[in-house]
Amino acid sequence: MSAVIVTGTDTEIGKTVFSAALTGALGASYWKPVQAGTDDEGHGDAETVARLSGRPVLPSAYRLKTPCSPHRAAEIDGVEIDRDRLALPQVDGPLVAEGAGGVLVPVTRRLLFADLFAHWGRPVVLVARTGLGTINHSLLSIEALRSRGVPMLGVAFVGDAVEDSEATIAAIGGVKRLGRLPRLADLTAKTLAEAFAANFAVEDFR
Numbered sequence: 001m002s003a004v005i006v007t008g009t010d011t012e013i014g015k016t017v018f019s020a021a022l023t024g025a026l027g028a029s030y031w032k033p034v035q036a037g038t039d040d041e042g043h044g045d046a047e048t049v050a051r052l053s054g055r056p057v058l059p060s061a062y063r064l065k066t067p068c069s070p071h072r073a074a075e076i077d078g079v080e081i082d083r084d085r086l087a088l089p090q091v092d093g094p095l096v097a098e099g100a101g102g103v104l105v106p107v108t109r110r111l112l113f114a115d116l117f118a119h120w121g122r123p124v125v126l127v128a129r130t131g132l133g134t135i136n137h138s139l140l141s142i143e144a145l146r147s148r149g150v151p152m153l154g155v156a157f158v159g160d161a162v163e164d165s166e167a168t169i170a171a172i173g174g175v176k177r178l179g180r181l182p183r184l185a186d187l188t189a190k191t192l193a194e195a196f197a198a199n200f201a202v203e204d205f206r
């Protein structure tokens with residue numbers, strides 16, 4: 001099984017939308033190991049990916065009520081997160097797995113997402129904004145992943161083009177710029193698939 005891990009420089013930057021595009025382009029299945037917080041309809045990232053990709057989504061290992069860091073959401077819900085349940089699921093075909101928040105977000109008080117990624121040993125895509133502050137956030141994230149020996153496919157940007165920031169992150173971080181997903185005014189499965197095809201090379205993710 002081939003798996004691609006999607007992480008990001010922060011929460012709410014577009015990891016799920018990018019994951020949906022990638023899941024669709026690869027004909028993959030999607031997995032969010034820990035979902036902390038859902039919307040008014042009880043929907044989390046998996047439901048968004050199902051809607052925007054039309055691909056199968058696997059049930060999360062943990063679905064927690066409170067919209068905060070998983071380690072704290074689990075404590076509030078009275079749930080103990082067992083890392084044995086966070087093994088990558090076996091599926092036919094490729095798998096796209098999305099972490100919560102950024103790379104140093106605690107899964108538990110003893111386990112950070114970056115450590116879980118290192119344990120999985122599968123290549124990671126870092127999703128980053130293009131706006132002000134992204135050079136610092138991106139380079140910090142790259143350093144944290146590299147220091148743990150996490151293999152990186154590169155950076156996928158989300159937002160308006162900021163050529164110098166994108167090139168600077170790739171050069172100083174020593175990573176590939178995989179492409180940039182523009183903000184789509186009308187976000188549907190169709191517009192997203194078209195935007196991914198126009199701005200990324202799917203072979204970079206295989």
Ligand SMILES: Nc1ncnc2c1ncn2[C@@H]1O[C@H](COP(=O)(O)OP(=O)(O)OP(=O)(O)O)[C@@H](O)[C@H]1O
Pocket residue numbers: 008010011012013014015016017018045099100101158159181182183184185187
């Ligand atoms: N390319 C895009 N075009 C239009 N809207 C987008 C795009 N990317 C993200 N958004 C919107 O921005 C918001 C945050 O995106 P998303 O849920 O993908 O972030 P996230 O990084 O996965 O957040 P979390 O840390 O909660 O998992 C959502 O409302 C989403 O619809």
Ligand SMILES: [Mg+2]
Pocket residue numbers: 015016045098
């Ligand atoms: Mg998400």
